[in-house]
Amino acid sequence: MTARTNSASLSISQRVAAGLTLLFVGATLFFAVGLSSMAVAHNTAHDTRHSIGFPCH
Amino acid sequence: MIGRVLLAALLAGIAAGLIMGIILHVRLTPLILEAETYETGGHSHDHAADGTTATTEEHTHEAEAWAPADGWQRTLATTATQAMAGAAFAAILAGISLLTGLPITRENGVIWGLCGFLAATVAPAAGLPPELPGMPAGDLLARQVWWVGTIIATGAALYLIATRRETWALALAIFFIGLPHIIGAPAPVTHVSAVPPNLAATFAANAIAANAIFWSLIGIFLGLALNRYAKDAYAT
Numbered sequence: 001m002t003a004r005t006n007s008a009s010l011s012i013s014q015r016v017a018a019g020l021t022l023l024f025v026g027a028t029l030f031f032a033v034g035l036s037s038m039a040v041a042h043n044t045a046h047d048t049r050h051s052i053g054f055p056c057h
Numbered sequence: 058m059i060g061r062v063l064l065a066a067l068l069a070g071i072a073a074g075l076i077m078g079i080i081l082h083v084r085l086t087p088l089i090l091e092a093e094t095y096e097t098g099g100h101s102h103d104h105a106a107d108g109t110t111a112t113t114e115e116h117t118h119e120a121e122a123w124a125p126a127d128g129w130q131r132t133l134a135t136t137a138t139q140a141m142a143g144a145a146f147a148a149i150l151a152g153i154s155l156l157t158g159l160p161i162t163r164e165n166g167v168i169w170g171l172c173g174f175l176a177a178t179v180a181p182a183a184g185l186p187p188e189l190p191g192m193p194a195g196d197l198l199a200r201q202v203w204w205v206g207t208i209i210a211t212g213a214a215l216y217l218i219a220t221r222r223e224t225w226a227l228a229l230a231i232f233f234i235g236l237p238h239i240i241g242a243p244a245p246v247t248h249v250s251a252v253p254p255n256l257a258a259t260f261a262a263n264a265i266a267a268n269a270i271f272w273s274l275i276g277i278f279l280g281l282a283l284n285r286y287a288k289d290a291y292a293t
């Protein structure tokens with residue numbers, strides 16, 4: 001770990017924590033838009049699901 | 058810092074999703090609306106066409122739930138969910154980038170996007186092409202599992218191809234790419250459908266083409282946004 005750039009540089013563990021956070025947020029949104037079988041979620045995202053190619057109904 | 062990377066990724070994805078939303082309204086929604094006129098049920102969101110194995114319970118449930126009315130409500134719902142899908146894909150790409158330590162930059166953003174297109178559109182489309190409402194299909198959960206599994210396997214293969222030169226890694230990559238298709242996607246009981254075949258083919262081709270643009274934009278915008286707001290994330 002070098003301190004050559006600035007104090008905001010991430011350590012490896014911070015970068016992994018950021019990566020996991022982004023993956024979690026992305027997967028949650030992905031589930032809500034594309035996979036949730038809740039009827040309201042399905043109906044609202046209907047045309048989006050078909051267009052992206054999500055398996056839909 | 059995490060907040061800054063997250064915000065950059067979400068905004069890049071939302072921007073790509075909004076542009077994809079325009080393409081969708083011009084090229085794809087008209088085909089979906091046309092297909093719905095062939096559906097056997099009278100209600101526009103009653104998807105119980107002949108040959109589907111989906112449970113009737115699910116469909117009675119759907120008929121009762123709120124659905125956006127055709128017109129501005131449906132357009133708004135589709136645009137918003139498309140932006141959410143863009144944000145989801147951008148966050149996942151950025152997450153993979155941070156975990157693997159492979160930066161997404163202004164220079165390589167489009168390559169990241171096109172890898173996303175290969176993994177999330179092209180590979181699953183070989184088994185489950187983008188389909189229109191009213192077309193026969195296999196069990197929904199089985200298809201969702203196959204679809205997500207194919208994306209993960211293909212993504213892992215692309216990672217190996219991008220980072221490794223050893224023979225075993227390339228062999229493993231070929232195995233990961235091929236495995237979902239050797240297992241095979243859950244097939245519909247029948248291919249008989251009220252939806253005209255050329256309408257279905259036109260939709261599949263247009264959807265895949267639109268997703269190529271969508272994913273390219275996600276990659277390009279993600280590269281620009283991370284370059285601008287989160288360049289220091291990879292400094293160590």
